Amino acid sequence: MKKTIVIFTVLAIMALLSACSSNSAEGGTDAPKQVNLLFNFATSSLDPHVDTSYVPLRAGISETLIYLNDETLEIEPWLAESWESEDGENWTIQLREDVQFQNGNPMDAQAVKASLERAMADNVAIQNALRIESIAAEGFELQIKTTMPFPEFPSELVHPNTSIIDVTESDFINKPVGTGPFAVESFTPGTAVDLVRFEGYWDGAAKLEKARFSFNEDANARSLALESKGADIVFRPEVETVEQLEAIDGVTVESTSTFRVHQMTMNLQRESLKDVHVRQAIDALIDRETIAETILSGHAEVATGPFPSSFSFAPDYPEKQYGIEAARSHLAQAGYEEQDGVMQKDGEPLTWTLLTYSARADLPLIAQVFQSDAGQLGIDVTIEQIEIPEEHMAANRDWDLTTYSNLTAPRGDAGYYLNATYHPNGALNFSGADDDNLTAMINELNQVVGQQERSGIAEEIASYVDEQMYNSFVLHPNTLVAYNSDKVKNWTTTRSEYYMLTNELDVK
Template structure:
């Protein structure tokens, strides 16, 4: 009986705390006002659209990019850029959309876009490496861009949220970036929420909403509770275990949509043990993918055989692998390891792994725990460390072996983004430290190739080579989960790219 009262008390307390932390400010709750509160799974301390990897400024409708991704057919299409062309893949002419203004009323012209892109490349090495721009010239609404090398897929890189166009003369990038989107920043509380107001001068028609709140909570269960308690209208990635309950609530809709994301086990190739391919194969063999999909994701995922979902033309048919405990043991024996008194060791040194994970994606810590348990049965000591900002931590620290990490692998409908970012020596997401001359040459060949059929063939080659070398292990492709109040929210679209959330079309009844 006491236990029951205690659980009830904890639930009521959770709802109270959520109401205090996630509800809209009192002055924004006037009866009849058209507003929504979207609760996101990653907290951010900065809104800087050119640097921050949570992409809140784009997702919240503050900023926009030159090029847009069509989520339906995975093609790129004009957005702030009206058109682009190149005869040789190196000299590009971009015509900007006319009549677009920033949220301070200033025109978005060639000079402003040039300054924005140059600022992005100056402050973000990842963007500098991705765009490969040698020079930019601006004349009225025309940009002349020269890339360092022929780069036929250059326009697709302009989809990236970190290439968002902002007015760089408004220098408070962290707290109040000034973009061209349908919503302007009203106030920002780092780690809690950004409050937004409609920008009436928006070039594509003023938003139907008067205001919005884009709030953060990294606790998946708390996000589910927020929807139940009414403090959130749209919840991104609610707790999987609560989905069945949420679906029974009147006026609530749950959407589970396939996406371009992969959950992977990133391997630090600078660590001595993981430089042995047999150890990497053992790690890969230990991952029980189907069990993880069935138990942790409750079926809202697809088992991954590589980085790209099977529906993509550049996802190859991989050779069958040996998996399971005995296969892992055999691989370790090939690497010179043996079990002594229940401890896997080599030359008297026990095999241990430091495994990083983070709670913003609730399934990743659970995957880490399953791997820890399975590895323990082979006498491998796995120490799990929770981190908050995976990209920053992995880039700044090399004292880890493995990381349960989630990444968008084809957000532009092309393999180039992921392969460049993850396996090229200059890649922004090359946390494994991959530096393989053969692999780099294949990626460079891909970058210089025009035409999806030819590009897909090379991308398949690369994916097969990465699989052969076991540079990372791919676990599953999770669905994007969103729950929202369908009796209130109109025109919500669950984006497969996860880029576009608060739009000018979003509305309430």
């Protein structure tokens, strides 16, 4: 039955993508130059200011003021030409003067001001992240005042939800008007967005005439779509199919280290998880080496904290004991003991609800491994599948754990993740962390300039998070992308996972 379902799924994908599945060499000299990229998250909205899948930026519809260089991990001008501040609180941002929106309107300071103000009004997380008190606009210059000295303010303008769009166009969900190389031709929520080249793009018109950015959350179906040529580029094919795909003539598979971490997010508002010893037991139960080798087939680095070991702000963590007996010892310190095969305290069995989601195929498998290992200690773990993790975790508090994946340093700095995840106002603080000591450390970090000093404070924060075991970190997965290299030219697998359909992408 499962095989039949997959076959029908692939046939459906092929039907949806067939209009874009051939290049000029296959479809004749009049066929437009185009590609179709199959992504692992679906979206029902293209609104750049609230879409958590960041499709508008990834699909080349919208752009941000500032760009992250994947190689140097430094921020660079994009729609903004320059920025400066003498006190970290009053900022002058000079915009490019040669940029127009896809409807022909100029991207001047008033338009950017309106876009940023809408982003903050519609997205509380962006409002909290930017800390903007006021914006003044004149010509192509912005004067921005933050609510406090905030030296790292420019790096927040890398975030996809700060994308600049023309807010005088009202159909944000189906047809946002940005400044990128591709304009929206049509959008089918949950299925695909069809794109057409924007001839007036400021950095030179795209080499492609058309593109399709389509969605399927089934990793196996994505792999099969590439095999059948129903898709040209597949983001995160099923790990088990990598060798099979590599064996196909004309298919290239790239495995690239990223800034991402798979973590076990803990709901600190749940009674059992208020005890640090219980949280330490959860951490001890996670068999990282086995997960990395079996579920990820080695396309991952075992995680000791939120940041990959190559970053300057990743501390040297103390050695820990892992395994069933180590977890049992931590639980004993919390007052739990196993009786008649059930882990309990004061006669109450220890049970957890574990959330997971299929858009990242390895997360449900990690959840199953954890469920099995916890069962050996007499802990009943109920796995619940959800659709959009950010929305579900924010709106519901009746869960204990979530296998979750997050970019921890997409701007080459620790500040983003630490603010978003552990500050009380953080956009990704699904754990409900509200620790005065931790908040004070993060606030101190926010006012420090200079990477060396910032790295030192970030190390202290990461070490403190480790001591308190606010969340547990499993591994840093590589980004896997497979594509038809007989057709596709100039594809780049970025570590940030932000930039995908660019004006340089081409077909042979």
